[in-house]
Amino acid sequence: MTAPFDLNDDSVVVIIGTGAGGGVLANELAQKGISVVALEAGGRYLPEDYINDEWDSFGQLAWTDARSTSGDWRVARDFSGLPAWIVKAVGGTTTHWAGASLRFQDHEWKPRTTYGDVEGANLIDWPIDPREMDDYYTKAETKLGVTRTGGRPGLPGSNNYKVFEKGAKALGYEEVHTGRMAINAVDNDDRLACQQTGFCFQGCKWGAKWSSAYTDIPRGEATGNLEVRERCHVMRIEHNQAGKVTGVVYVDADGTRHEQKARVVCVAGNSIESPRLLLNSASSMFPDGLANSSGQVGRNYMRHVTGSVYATFEQPVRMWRGTTMAGIIQDEARHDPARGFVGGYELETLSLGLPFMAAFLDPGAWGREFTTALDHYENMAGMWIVGEDMPQETNRITLNSDVTDQHGLPVANVHFDDHPNDVAMRAHAYQQGIAIYEAVGATRVFPTPPYPSTHNLGTNRMSEKPRDGVVNAHGQSHDIANLFVSDGSQFTSGAAENPTLTIVALAIRQADFIAAEMGRQAL
Amino acid sequence: MSLRKHGMTRRQLLSQSALFGASFVIGAGYVAGKAEAANWAIEVEHLKPETMATLIQMARDIYPHDQVGDQFYALAVKGYDSAEAAPGIEEGIAALNEAARGIGYAAYTLIGWERDRVDLLRSLEDTAFFQQIRGGLVTGLYNQKAVWPIFGYEGESFSQGGYIDRGFDDINWL
Numbered sequence: 001m002t003a004p005f006d007l008n009d010d011s012v013v014v015i016i017g018t019g020a021g022g023g024v025l026a027n028e029l030a031q032k033g034i035s036v037v038a039l040e041a042g043g044r045y046l047p048e049d050y051i052n053d054e055w056d057s058f059g060q061l062a063w064t065d066a067r068s069t070s071g072d073w074r075v076a077r078d079f080s081g082l083p084a085w086i087v088k089a090v091g092g093t094t095t096h097w098a099g100a101s102l103r104f105q106d107h108e109w110k111p112r113t114t115y116g117d118v119e120g121a122n123l124i125d126w127p128i129d130p131r132e133m134d135d136y137y138t139k140a141e142t143k144l145g146v147t148r149t150g151g152r153p154g155l156p157g158s159n160n161y162k163v164f165e166k167g168a169k170a171l172g173y174e175e176v177h178t179g180r181m182a183i184n185a186v187d188n189d190d191r192l193a194c195q196q197t198g199f200c201f202q203g204c205k206w207g208a209k210w211s212s213a214y215t216d217i218p219r220g221e222a223t224g225n226l227e228v229r230e231r232c233h234v235m236r237i238e239h240n241q242a243g244k245v246t247g248v249v250y251v252d253a254d255g256t257r258h259e260q261k262a263r264v265v266c267v268a269g270n271s272i273e274s275p276r277l278l279l280n281s282a283s284s285m286f287p288d289g290l291a292n293s294s295g296q297v298g299r300n301y302m303r304h305v306t307g308s309v310y311a312t313f314e315q316p317v318r319m320w321r322g323t324t325m326a327g328i329i330q331d332e333a334r335h336d337p338a339r340g341f342v343g344g345y346e347l348e349t350l351s352l353g354l355p356f357m358a359a360f361l362d363p364g365a366w367g368r369e370f371t372t373a374l375d376h377y378e379n380m381a382g383m384w385i386v387g388e389d390m391p392q393e394t395n396r397i398t399l400n401s402d403v404t405d406q407h408g409l410p411v412a413n414v415h416f417d418d419h420p421n422d423v424a425m426r427a428h429a430y431q432q433g434i435a436i437y438e439a440v441g442a443t444r445v446f447p448t449p450p451y452p453s454t455h456n457l458g459t460n461r462m463s464e465k466p467r468d469g470v471v472n473a474h475g476q477s478h479d480i481a482n483l484f485v486s487d488g489s490q491f492t493s494g495a496a497e498n499p500t501l502t503i504v505a506l507a508i509r510q511a512d513f514i515a516a517e518m519g520r521q522a523l
Numbered sequence: 524m525s526l527r528k529h530g531m532t533r534r535q536l537l538s539q540s541a542l543f544g545a546s547f548v549i550g551a552g553y554v555a556g557k558a559e560a561a562n563w564a565i566e567v568e569h570l571k572p573e574t575m576a577t578l579i580q581m582a583r584d585i586y587p588h589d590q591v592g593d594q595f596y597a598l599a600v601k602g603y604d605s606a607e608a609a610p611g612i613e614e615g616i617a618a619l620n621e622a623a624r625g626i627g628y629a630a631y632t633l634i635g636w637e638r639d640r641v642d643l644l645r646s647l648e649d650t651a652f653f654q655q656i657r658g659g660l661v662t663g664l665y666n667q668k669a670v671w672p673i674f675g676y677e678g679e680s681f682s683q684g685g686y687i688d689r690g691f692d693d694i695n696w697l
Binding site for chain 1: 585586587590657670674675676680682687692694697
């Protein structure tokens with residue numbers, strides 16, 4: 001069969017979501033000759049559609065369907081309806097991501113073994129040996145064209161990077177460079193080199209940054225084995241009396257409901273929507289939701305220890321010129337409990353335009369203390385903290401039946417409280433970030449609170465034992481053999497690194513597994 | 524939203540207007556800049572002109588930028604001049620003036636020092652009205668493209684080929 005596929009074709013693999021996980025999995029399976037229907041809630045936007053304007057782009061791309069929040073995180077106060085800053089579009093959040101593509105450190109695959117028993121943390125080791133990932137990481141780096149890997153050159157340093165690098169060197173940091181980025185430093189894989197335009201978060205208009213929207217998705221479609229149905233929101237996953245999933249019910253752009261039959265269903269809607277879908281698919285056989293015999297669906301929600309440090313200087317920096325994330329310091333990514341916390345963090349330059357700086361520098365603040373910061377916007381440099389946060393059972397996605405979305409479905413409530421380890425790590429990172437900028441002559445520093453989450457992880461986590469998690473080492477649910485999780489929700493732990501490269505590597509690996517299992521008729 | 528340039532001379536304007544904080548109420552339905560150089564005015568349909576003038580002062584007191592002219596603050600709050608929003612705004616500004624009277628001024632805009640106006644706003648900052656105005660300003664003020672150059676922000680750059688040849692790495696003071 002070639003695309004388009006019939007609704008009653010029960011030989012297809014249905015993938016829900018087309019981002020770093022779903023989009024890559026769809027292409028990888030299609031390249032192997034497997035029929036795939038990918039259902040994407042958002043519309044299709046390509047480089048010519050992207051907008052160099054923060055709020056206009058947000059209106060175009062962001063997932064703004066209703067959600068609710070609770071917990072002690074400041075996002076619940078300042079952005080109560082927007083727990084996450086992620087994308088609803090073909091390509092998912094790969095349109096918005098900054099492009100940082102880092103491998104996990106070996107010890108981060110074994111956090112329980114490495115960190116020990118951390119009170120209040122629900123730590124387990126990944127059921128994956130780091131050596132199993134080496135080849136998949138290499139394949140992912142090649143696919144994404146990651147700079148400073150595979151012989152590819154690094155990006156040049158921007159103004160924002162140069163300030164950051166000088167401060168880092170002054171403090172004695174050694175692992176400081178312009179990053180391993182899925183942004184072309186030179187033309188590569190039919191994509192242009194970076195033109196230092198800025199607006200990486202708004203979709204790269206040059207296509208220099210990798211996104212599944214204009215790489216894996218069209219390449220998969222070109223095989224004839226992949227059909228992407230956009231603006232199709234999956235409402236529930238159906239199963240039979242044998243406890244195997246049989247298809248999905250979705251609503252299309254016209255509001256019409258359809259059921260697509262399936263041989264295999266792969267959930268890749270991100271760590272908020274994926275558990276929400278499993279929970280919304282509860283049935284008499286699975287009253288707590290699909291794949292939830294462990295009770296872990298929705299739990300262990302992680303968002304990385306984040307925060308930003310901005311600083312103003314006597315003279316202009318113009319940090320918005322060039323790539324949004326222009327460099328990295330990796331010295332603090334190590335595990336060194338002497339600092340007062342387990343795990344580590346990366347420091348990565350970041351810039352926001354004036355409109356988003358006004359919204360995010362200190363949400364809710366007003367008066368001259370706030371406005372004098374923006375008065376010196378031109379002289380501002382910035383960095384972002386991304387560190388490993390502790391999985392906690394009580395940080396979780398639940399269904400909020402008091403609020404329904406445009407399809408009448410209960411929305412996701414996102415509950416998050418910082419773990420003491422998260423607080424200690426953030427405090428350390430603020431201190432180091434401030435020291436970096438003060439070493440370059442900062443006249444004022446701003447330890448800025450976390451934004452709505454872009455790294456949403458862990459809510460359908462991998463575990464060796466079915467009682468500890470939702471899926472096995474291949475993202476296959478412990479409870480239902482033909483139901484997979486293919487996005488960042490399968491992360492057992494968050495590690496210090498930006499997650500996309502690992503999501504992509506796991507998707508490539510999962511495609512091999514699904515193809516092999518289908519080949520031997522196990523699925 | 525429209526920001527209309529008025530055609531009156533300063534003398535004509537003064538003859539028709541009453542001083543209201545940073546701006547003038549000129550006759551029925553108009554609020555204008557009070558400085559000779561501030562050649563701007565906005566028409567109000569649903570709000571009392573005095574209310575709009577007070578709102579503009581309040582906007583400046585919440586997000587004061589001395590290099591940003593009143594016309595930008597006026598544009599930022601112009602959207603409240605609608606049939607739907609006006610009653611709530613009139614009520615909120617009335618409460619603000621009531622609070623001003625409580626500390627001995629006839630109206631909010633007659634409080635001379637910014638410090639005293641800000642103290643008053645601090646006492647009201649948990650009210651829905653204050654948060655409505657403050658929240659609206661975050662985009663109403665800072666997302667005006669005409670404001671960006673005042674802060675040095677250059678906005679869109681794709682059409683100019685990005686900054687690869689236009690100074691992405693031109694820092695010279697490090």
